[in-house]
Amino acid sequence: MKTISLIVPCYNEEPTVELFYDTTEKVFDKLNASHEEHYQPDYLFINDGSADKTLDVMRRLHSQHPDEVHYISFSRNFGKESAFAAGLSNAHGDYVAVMDVDLQDPPELLLQMVDILEDPKQDYDVVGCVQTSRKQNPIRAFLSASFYKIINKMSKVQMKQNVRDYRLMSREYVDAILKLPEYNRFSKGLFSWVGFKTKYLEYEGVPRAAGKTSWSIFQLFEYSMEAIVDFSDVPLKLATFVGILTFFLSIIGLFFVVIRAMFFGGSVNGWASMVSIILFLSGVQLFSLGILGTYVGKIYLETKHRPKFVIAEKR
Numbered sequence: 001m002k003t004i005s006l007i008v009p010c011y012n013e014e015p016t017v018e019l020f021y022d023t024t025e026k027v028f029d030k031l032n033a034s035h036e037e038h039y040q041p042d043y044l045f046i047n048d049g050s051a052d053k054t055l056d057v058m059r060r061l062h063s064q065h066p067d068e069v070h071y072i073s074f075s076r077n078f079g080k081e082s083a084f085a086a087g088l089s090n091a092h093g094d095y096v097a098v099m100d101v102d103l104q105d106p107p108e109l110l111l112q113m114v115d116i117l118e119d120p121k122q123d124y125d126v127v128g129c130v131q132t133s134r135k136q137n138p139i140r141a142f143l144s145a146s147f148y149k150i151i152n153k154m155s156k157v158q159m160k161q162n163v164r165d166y167r168l169m170s171r172e173y174v175d176a177i178l179k180l181p182e183y184n185r186f187s188k189g190l191f192s193w194v195g196f197k198t199k200y201l202e203y204e205g206v207p208r209a210a211g212k213t214s215w216s217i218f219q220l221f222e223y224s225m226e227a228i229v230d231f232s233d234v235p236l237k238l239a240t241f242v243g244i245l246t247f248f249l250s251i252i253g254l255f256f257v258v259i260r261a262m263f264f265g266g267s268v269n270g271w272a273s274m275v276s277i278i279l280f281l282s283g284v285q286l287f288s289l290g291i292l293g294t295y296v297g298k299i300y301l302e303t304k305h306r307p308k309f310v311i312a313e314k315r
Contacts, residue, residue: 002094004110005042007087008101009080014052016101017045021061021069024107031111039114042093043069046086049077062315073313081185082309084165088177097168104206105129105166113168116199125196128167130160132202159192160200167191183308184298235291246284
């Protein structure tokens with residue numbers, strides 16, 4: 001018998017937890033009916049500081065199925081990345097899957113994932129998922145596509161466009177992820193950084209089974225900025241380039257002012273251009289300081305060595 005640990009982050013997902021469990025149980029029934037090997041699910045729900053009755057649902061499921069349903073409840077909302085970190089560090093299965101509780105990650109794909117990882121001829125360590133189509137806000141779709149184009153040009157770690165967090169991983173792959181102790185985490189980048197042989201499955205996007213998303217466009221934009229800073233130093237190089245370029249432009253401007261004064265005399269009319277130049281240079285300096293400050297802030301958080309999450313309850 002092999003155990004498959006299912007890491008399921010939850011934030012205000014009261015309507016979907018039991019629905020996810022019931023749907024996934026049917027998938028495991030099919031999986032065990034079609035294989036000689038028996039696969040035991042090990043559900044690990046992560047309550048990320050939910051304000052509704054998500055934790056009560058988890059408690060009820062655990063009381064009904066104490067051997068296969070477990071949960072970790074944070075003391076507050078720490079974010080999805082912290083939920084992933086908690087799940088990975090507490091998952092002990094032969095295989096480990098990361099899934100969304102809203103069923104936008106179809107549990108039926110586990111059937112194909114297990115077959116791929118169990119096939120010695122293919123020798124894959126992880127099976128990921130790529131969403132090929134999905135009805136969503138055009139602005140959000142544009143920003144998502146732009147993010148992958150930008151980060152793949154800026155970072156040495158290449159990330160497949162529209163890849164989901166949903167994946168089934170071997171024990172060796174999970175152990176490699178756990179060796180990365182950083183506080184600032186972007187899972188898609190970490191999954192790509194460790195390498196290993198990866199197979200991607202494509203599927204059409206499906207709507208949420210219930211409830212509504214807690215991710216706003218602003219939060220997604222902020223998350224993408226975190227990813228770029230975590231996996232690329234190009235913004236720092238950009239700030240340096242802009243500084244050097246501005247320096248040379250200033251030298252050219254200085255020569256222009258001196259030559260004009262020598263041959264044409266001074267002019268009060270230059271006040272507007274002088275103010276414009278000062279404002280331009282000030283803007284460049286603030287822009288560069290902002291980029292530098294972002295990286296310094298990241299270093300500050302790392303050196304504190306604070307835990308990624310605080311557990312209030314665990315079963």
